[in-house]
Amino acid sequence: MSTPEERMRELGIELPEVVAPVASYVPAVRTGSLVYTAGQIPLVKGELGVTGKVGAEVDPEEATRQARICALNAVAALKAEVGELSRVVRIVKVVGFVASAPDFHGQPAVVNGASDLLVEVFGDAGRHARSAVGVAVLPRDVPVEVELIAEIS
Known part of the structure; x- marks a missing residue:
């Protein structure tokens, strides 16, 4: 069975650098066997590709791509906290x-x-x-933000 890092290479997925916090928080916190990531916005190399509300300025397909970027940023924060993604027992919760x-x-x-x-x-x-919640506005007018909780060994 391949490791998460090997699967990412096979899929052509490159793990980005951890997104620097834009306020007073840290990207991830470990407590016991759980790691909580901060909410991740769809930054790619420090830049936003899309802003606005889904169903108005942003179409749902583009928002889905942006959610994928958010999750990838959360995985980067998770890896920075635990070292190797093979330590992840499971992703427990996504919001x-x-x-x-x-x-x-x-x-x-x-x-x-x-x-x-x-x-x-x-x-x-x-x-x-998982929870998928509609909100009026998100930081920097992004269309989507994702956070996760992971259990690690």
Whole structure:
């Protein structure tokens, strides 16, 4: 069985640098066998590709791609905290926040972008409990933000 890092190489997924906090927090915190990541926004090399509300300025397919970027940033924070992703026993919980136009109701499909990436990287250990929440606005006007909780060995 391959490690998460090997699966990422096979899939052509490059783990980014940990996104530097934009306020007073740290990217990840370990307590016992759990690691909690801070909410991750879809920054790529320090830049935002998309801003706005899903269902208005941002179409759901693009928001799904942005959720995937958020999850990848969360995995980077997780790896920085624990060293090797093979230490991840399972992804326990994912929370996805979707900045939504008032008539947009597809938050679960958007957050699938994050969930699908985690299963690709961690296999069955990437299957998790999840919340997908519509919100009025997110920091820096991003369309989506993702955080996760992982159990580690």
